[in-house]
Amino acid sequence: MLSLPSRWLGRLRYDDAHSLQIRVRDAIIGGGSNRELLLLEHEPVITYGRRGELGDVLVSPTELAKLGISLRAAERGGRATYHAPGQLVGYPIVRLRTLAPSVPAYVWGLEDALIGTAARLGVVSGRREGLHGVWVGNAKLTSIGIAITHGVCWHGFALNVDPDLSRFDLIRPCGLEAPTTSIAALVGHAPPVEDVATLVAEEIARVFPLPR
Secondary structure (H helix, E strand, O other), rough: OOOOEEEEEEEEEEHHHHHHHHHHHHHHHOOOOOOOEEEEEOOOOEEEEOOHHHEEOOOOHHHHHHOOOOOEEEEOOOOOEEOOEEEEEEEEEEEHHHHOOHHHHHHHHHHHHHHHHHHHHHOOOOOEEOOOEEEEEEEEEEEEEEEEEEEEEEEEEEEOOOOHHHHHHHEEEHHOOEOOOOOHHOOOOOOOOOHHHHHHHHHHHHHOOOOO
16 A cells, blocks of 8 residues: 655754645646655744634744845745644645545545544544634644646645744734644653654555555
8 A cells, every 4th residue: 555655854844844735736737646744843934824814823924034034935825834843744746536535525534534543642632613623622733725727736745743832922824813732742741743743654555555
């Protein structure tokens, strides 16, 4: 059983990862057969989705700059999200119909893979009705925000392994008045993000098996 070839990129600035996503996406749109799961950590950045809800960012760009946090618009769905070291970001880039029959089914599959990953790390998590992502009670563990361009998926998910959770107070995460949690906060420790990336790649292979 094979899934998306995965690549661990380590810590990367958002702009560099975004440019790489576009290169892979455009190659697929152009007829290439390549498909890839990019796994990485971002330098501190707040992104907001295509609806542009800057009101979810609770401090000024000047204050963010003082804290060393970038602010970027993104083509994905969803609202404001914080990314930083200690958080695993995954960008599956592949034709949607090779993974799922519809966008909702694809998002459901990503959630299933991330719920499975959390379970392997000792965390019982699940969904909340009417909301995307993965939750532990009313606390958000994973955010999901995707884009589809000419049938190709990009952007993806962010799983909180052991980031500084206090920085999520700078935003209204995904437009919600809800706390954010992490693997480390829930079980008292967490493996290196690169090790969690391996688990996520395995769980995505389980949920989205692709032929050789």
